[in-house]
Amino acid sequence: MCGICCSVSFSAEHFSKNLEEDLLYSLQRRGPNSGKQVLKSDVNYQCLFSGHVLHLRGVLTAQPVEDERGNVFLWNGEVFSGIKFEAEENDTQIMFNYLSSCMDESDILSLFSEVRGPWSFIYYQASTHYLWFGRDFFGRRSLLWHFSNLGKSFCLSSVGSQKSTVANQWQEVPASGIFRIDLKSTAISRCVILKLYPWKSVSKENVIDECVNRLSQISADLPTFVSVIANEAKLYLKKPIVPLNMILPQATLETQCRNTSNIPPTRETLQVFLTDGHTKKVVQQFIDVLSLAVKRRVLYLHRDENLIPNEVSKLCNRKANVAILFSGGIDSMVIATLADCHIPLDEPIDLLNVAFMSKDKISPTSFNKKRSKQKNYCEILSEEFSKNVAVNSPDDDNVPDRVTGRAGLKELQAVNPSRIWNFVEINVTLEELQKLRRTQICHLIQPLDTVLDDSIGCAVWFASRGTGCLVIQDEIKSYQSNAKIILTGIGADEQLAGYSRHRVRFQTLGLEGLNEEIAMELDRISSRNLGRDDRVIADHGKEARFPFLDENVVSFLNSLPIWEKANLTLPRGIGEKLILRLAAVELGLTASALLPKRAMQFGSRIAKMEKNNEKASDKCDRLQTISSENLSFKKGD
Known part of the structure; x- marks a missing residue:
């Protein structure tokens, strides 16, 4: 960078x-x-x-x-x-x-x-x-x-x-x-x-x-x-990618797809898809090409080669070189699982999980004492969670991405208990958000200027800064992630029909309309997301890397017909990003494979911090005024 x-x-x-x-x-x-x-x-x-x-x-x-x-x-x-x-x-x-x-x-x-x-x-x-x-x-x-x-x-x-x-x-x-x-x-x-x-x-x-x-x-x-x-x-x-496959299925296949609305959103349902030989082959090809993309993005950097693997005294002080923007959702879970396959085993991985608090900053809570009274999150879907939480509570257990993040951490620990997974709880107060937006973040988001740009830009800036806490055996420790490489799952939703607008387009215009929507998503991703995210992450002297936007990954997904990537006749939590969910099952993941899409601005609760009556596409007045505070503040930051 x-x-x-x-x-x-x-x-x-x-x-x-x-x-x-x-x-x-x-x-x-x-x-x-x-x-x-x-x-x-x-x-x-x-x-x-x-x-x-x-x-x-x-x-x-x-x-x-x-x-x-x-x-x-x-x-x-x-x-x-x-x-x-x-x-x-x-x-x-x-x-x-x-x-x-x-x-x-x-x-x-x-x-x-x-x-x-x-x-x-x-x-x-x-x-x-x-x-x-x-x-x-x-x-x-x-x-x-x-x-x-x-x-x-x-x-x-x-x-x-x-x-x-x-x-x-x-x-x-x-x-x-x-x-x-x-x-x-x-x-x-x-x-x-x-x-x-x-x-x-x-x-x-x-x-x-x-x-x-x-x-x-x-x-x-x-x-x-x-x-x-x-x-x-x-x-x-x-162009470094192959054109999008716009082929439409025969009427018989279309009819079969229409008869799937009653399929339950369970892991067993996903496993049934994998009993089909062709589907299993395609999913494995997807895992292979995505794994190679992750490998290239986690190995091209300096590492201390003098450390002796599994030497406890040195492992305790070993720093992570790679961090992941981590919500516990399907995108970040698959990226983390594949990163685990390629990063040296004696090297920690930082999982950066951001939560915005409308009241005073709350310290992370212990897993064992408080959460033992709650139902295991792996047993419920995020939709059920969102119905049952106390919306106005300042407790970070009411921040959806914090709950799914902790559940995702347990899944990763089960997949590889030998890895040190640093789950970095990054809590941001309204006062801190407003101050640093004004003095440091505002100009990074510009020239983009919508409410959505403000929410996502600020959330990504605080997450990638990596300043938070670790909860280790009931002890809370402050932690600063110094990993220079930050992996992000952007690109999965755009290619695999992960947004609600994809479902709306499919319901109104069918697979042809869905194909056109996905083509448009890739065409505009540079102007809607990537420049902004690069600016806010790089402001910390760190580099964003996007495995789902690796040219070979995009070409592979573009080569597939739409019904092998998503099936929006299936319920939320299965139909969108179907091929990614099947890959997650193959990689040994459990509850996270079924989590519905939740936008970062809602999952982190930054959208609840200030004006709740705004539309995502509105121009954000908070981005219109650049602070004139002097640079002495910044140089001491």
């Missing part, structure tokens, strides 16, 4: 050797291990490059990197596969080496078409005066732009400025392809023209129409003095 920035000026009056202090501060939080700036000046323009590195693999490589020809490269990404590299090599240097050897624009596009993993980048080609930049197909890494002074300057950055005067000018660079700007031509003509090299599915014939529509969408959100055009050579990047 890195904080990357390039500030470009076409007018001498706007030349500067320094970034704004608050922007530099935010970039440094993303990359605490190294920071450097490079200034490139031409008679017509000036580029100030700033790179801040979170060191995770290979030799620490300070950014920006520059070669003898004056080319400059900023990279915020991870190469998990697609191009050749050794495990001990640094992917920033590898990517720059490849770029330096590219002879033309076609070579550059071929390179980025091959990379598998999340990325955003900025690349200055000195000989041509070109500035290339962009985000990966899913937009898993944040990159923002803003244009000012009628085209006399613009800026690209992983995160925006906190100053209210410019915050509303920052926009996410669309994950539509790679952009190129001719700096020399722009300086002379005073016209900002961005050329787009779009993603294209090789099998699709309507790429021209798609590109025209995309150009119109991008241009509509930019100032009038900025134009976005297609590149003249009609070159493109190859």
Whole structure:
């Protein structure tokens, strides 16, 4: 994870050797291990490059990197596969080496078409005066732009400025392809023209129409003095995933699917599905491809190789390198189970569980004393739980994700009792939420601005910070997770019909409508979720990794017909994300395989903290005011 920035000026009056202090501060939080700036000046323009590195693999490589020809490269990404590299090599240097050897624009596009993993980048080609930049197909890494002074300057950055005067000018660079700007031509003509090299599915014939529509969408959100055009050579990047299988079943299969509404939501029901040989094979293929995605995301980082396995004195002080955003729901449970298969056994795994309290912060309660009076949660579904809790109680037992999280912890301990599972109870008060939203989180969520963005952005920020408590044998200990890698289950609901809107769409328009909804989910995930989540998690000097959005996982799921992934004629807790639930059963999980989808804003109860009459899509007034508090508070944070 890195904080990357390039500030470009076409007018001498706007030349500067320094970034704004608050922007530099935010970039440094993303990359605490190294920071450097490079200034490139031409008679017509000036580029100030700033790179801040979170060191995770290979030799620490300070950014920006520059070669003898004056080319400059900023990279915020991870190469998990697609191009050749050794495990001990640094992917920033590898990517720059490849770029330096590219002879033309076609070579550059071929390179980025091959990379598998999340990325955003900025690349200055000195000989041509070109500035290339962009985000990966899913937009898993944040990159923002803003244009000012009628085209006399613009800026690209992983995160925006906190100053209210410019915050509303920052926009996410669309994950539509790679952009190129001719700096020399722009300086002379005073016209900002961005050329787009779009993603294209090789099998699709309507790429021209798609590109025209995309150009119109991008241009509509930019100032009038900025134009976005297609590149003249009609070159493109190859989409890293196969097209979504939109095939519909024969009438006989459709009828069979319609006769499943009375099937009970039990583990035995899921096991019946696995008696079918084809289904069992497909589920195992899914487990294999998802397991490999998790493996690549938990092994590419530094570890202390000198520790002797099972040496008790050292194990007690062993720190987790990997954490999981953990609600105890099906997505995080499967990710945790697969991570357990690949992370060294003598290494703990942090399970980050966040709960918002409307009253004074409550310390975690003991499992044994208090919960012995309650029914075992593995025996009830979350829907029953939500009916029976006392809504206004400040006790964290009334936070749904805390209850399912604790139950999930017990399941994981049963799957692997030898692993140290650090269940980190992160409790947030209203006062703390309001203070840190105002001073630290607000600008990270922007330019997104809805009530939903506020709820999820704040919840993810507090969860990924990892400041909480552990309850160990009736003793409460404060705990700070220092794991640099954070796994998240985002992408499962979008691909496997996990949201309630999928069920509504299916009920009104059938499988064809459901297919269209899922296609739309993947198309917009970069603008709705991933840039925001990257910014809030990276603010702690940590890196978000998304196994469900691994290119091979998405391609595998895209290749399946919809009825092998979900069956929404089945009740909640089985029908949505059916293939994932079957995988959970195969992996040895129990009650968590049947938990219905519960949105993070409700599971953590952040949605109950302030205004209860808001709609998720409303603009959030809490995000409209950027704090002007000085940086002395932050530097002491």
